[in-house]
Amino acid sequence: MPYNETIKINAGHLEIGGCDAVDLAQIFGTPLYVMDEATIRRKARAYQETLVRAYPNSLVLYAGKAFLTTAMCRLMDEEGLGLDVVSGGELYTALRADFPPEKIFFHGNNKSEEELNLALESGVGRIVVDNLYELELLNALAARQGKKASILLRLTPGVEAHTHEYIQTGQVDSKFGIGLVGDQAFSAVRLAMSLRNIRLLGFHSHIGSQVFEAAPYQLAAEVLLNFVARVKRELGLAVKELDLGGGLGIRYLSQDDPPLVAVFLKDVVETVVRKVRELGLEAPRLILEPGRSIIGDAGLTLYRIGSIKEIPGVRTYVAVDGGMADNPRVALYGAKYEAIVANRADAPLEHVVSIAGRFCESGDMLLWDAPLPRVTPGDLLAVFSTGAYHYSMASNYNRFGRPAVVLVHSGQADLIVRRETYADLVAHDIMPERLRARGEGYLVATGS
Numbered sequence: 436m437p438y439n440e441t442i443k444i445n446a447g448h449l450e451i452g453g454c455d456a457v458d459l460a461q462i463f464g465t466p467l468y469v470m471d472e473a474t475i476r477r478k479a480r481a482y483q484e485t486l487v488r489a490y491p492n493s494l495v496l497y498a499g500k501a502f503l504t505t506a507m508c509r510l511m512d513e514e515g516l517g518l519d520v521v522s523g524g525e526l527y528t529a530l531r532a533d534f535p536p537e538k539i540f541f542h543g544n545n546k547s548e549e550e551l552n553l554a555l556e557s558g559v560g561r562i563v564v565d566n567l568y569e570l571e572l573l574n575a576l577a578a579r580q581g582k583k584a585s586i587l588l589r590l591t592p593g594v595e596a597h598t599h600e601y602i603q604t605g606q607v608d609s610k611f612g613i614g615l616v617g618d619q620a621f622s623a624v625r626l627a628m629s630l631r632n633i634r635l636l637g638f639h640s641h642i643g644s645q646v647f648e649a650a651p652y653q654l655a656a657e658v659l660l661n662f663v664a665r666v667k668r669e670l671g672l673a674v675k676e677l678d679l680g681g682g683l684g685i686r687y688l689s690q691d692d693p694p695l696v697a698v699f700l701k702d703v704v705e706t707v708v709r710k711v712r713e714l715g716l717e718a719p720r721l722i723l724e725p726g727r728s729i730i731g732d733a734g735l736t737l738y739r740i741g742s743i744k745e746i747p748g749v750r751t752y753v754a755v756d757g758g759m760a761d762n763p764r765v766a767l768y769g770a771k772y773e774a775i776v777a778n779r780a781d782a783p784l785e786h787v788v789s790i791a792g793r794f795c796e797s798g799d800m801l802l803w804d805a806p807l808p809r810v811t812p813g814d815l816l817a818v819f820s821t822g823a824y825h826y827s828m829a830s831n832y833n834r835f836g837r838p839a840v841v842l843v844h845s846g847q848a849d850l851i852v853r854r855e856t857y858a859d860l861v862a863h864d865i866m867p868e869r870l871r872a873r874g875e876g877y878l879v880a881t882g883s
């Protein structure tokens with residue numbers, strides 16, 4: 436604590452964005468994702484302003500996979516960022532929010548024809564092409580629409596970032612991108628240049644996520660710029676854009692110490708500028724795609740505590756009304772969090788307990804061995820740094836509705852995603868005609 440500057444303790448209650456967490460839980464229910472607008476804007480500005488100052492020919496894209504809703508698109512647009520989307524659904528969300536299409540970059544390692552057509556029709560700024568199959572498909576689709584698609588090629592620079600292996604992507608053995616080792620990338624450039632409905636503007640790489648050092652980015656930048664020089668020398672193509680992806684880490688635990696955005700950017704920009712000069716290149720536009728480091732610590736999740744199971748001499752399980760469906764990161768990556776009791780936020784920590792979810796799996800745990808005050812059913816638990824990859828990765832496991840999302844700002848709380856209802860859960864179910872004989876169901880039969 437504090438994870439962001441608006442998180443405070445006031446009269447024993449946790450406060451975020453000027454709102455009392457106990458009030459938020461009462462008004463909006465639990466589990467509840469709470470996102471702080473001031474932090475989101477501050478982080479977006481830290482990227483935008485520092486990068487533009489250090490390297491004017493640049494663009495920051497917010498990586499929507501971390502957390503995307505129409506309100507989030509609007510915030511990013513207001514802050515002047517572009518957007519990285521990875522699916523028709525994310526693209527549709529952005530278009531529904533009137534996000535300027537020319538500032539959208541469309542990623543993905545297996546985009547469908549339908550998605551590529553939507554991207555072309557809506558005039559997205561760049562399509563980041565992942566592989567040769569996509570390159571030829573996109574050329575054909577663009578030809579059919581009478582358009583020329585502006586693309587970046589996604590390359591894997593062979594750099595390993597020190598992070599969980601599932602969120603590491605820049606190494607040679609990855610499902611993403613075209614390998615720089617061997618001649619694959621070079622052949623892909625040659626192919627792209629020969630295709631009539633493709634305009635190759637540059638290269639992209641993303642080395643991983645929750646990365647705490649600038650060094651692997653500096654290495655990736657050097658590798659890519661060497662390739663840019665080769666492409667210029669041997670094919671005469673002046674590469675205009677270099678996108679180094681996202682991945683800067685955030686603090687989940689008090690002892691985590693990620694670099695400040697400004698420090699990280701300074702290191703990366705210095706390398707790019709030096710390398711461009713050394714190689715005698717025209718300086719390309721520099722693009723970054725942060726997700727987690729913009730939204731991660733702006734968010735927290737509120738849960739209501741329910742059953743408490745003490746196993747003498749073993750441990751105490753404290754169950755909350757959410758778990759792996761709203762936070763799959765513990766089960767997936769072994770992620771660790773910190774939490775406090777939001778309604779007694781200044782009470783002494785006198786107990787070590789483990790926080791369990793309410794889903795039908797033993798692996799459904801949120802925290803192991805968390806120091807907390809003595810808790811009773813009805814207490815409110817806040818888990819910090821849940822802004823990124825929580826709502827966006829949430830599921831309906833066990834047929835629980837996904838939680839609501841509230842945006843807080845200077846004491847005001849606005850619902851930006853409403854909680855899913857039981858009706859939402861069956862909304863897509865279809866009863867085949869031959870099974871309908873017994874009527875329409877309990878709620879209809881009882882008139883409820």
Ligand code: LLP
Binds near residue numbers: 682724725768
């Ligand atoms: N650009 C590309 C091409 C990406 O694949 C990603 C993340 C980003 C940008 C944004 O990375 P960020 O700045 O948010 O680290 N679900 C995992 C993280 C998966 C990251 C996927 N790609 C987690 O919960 O840790």
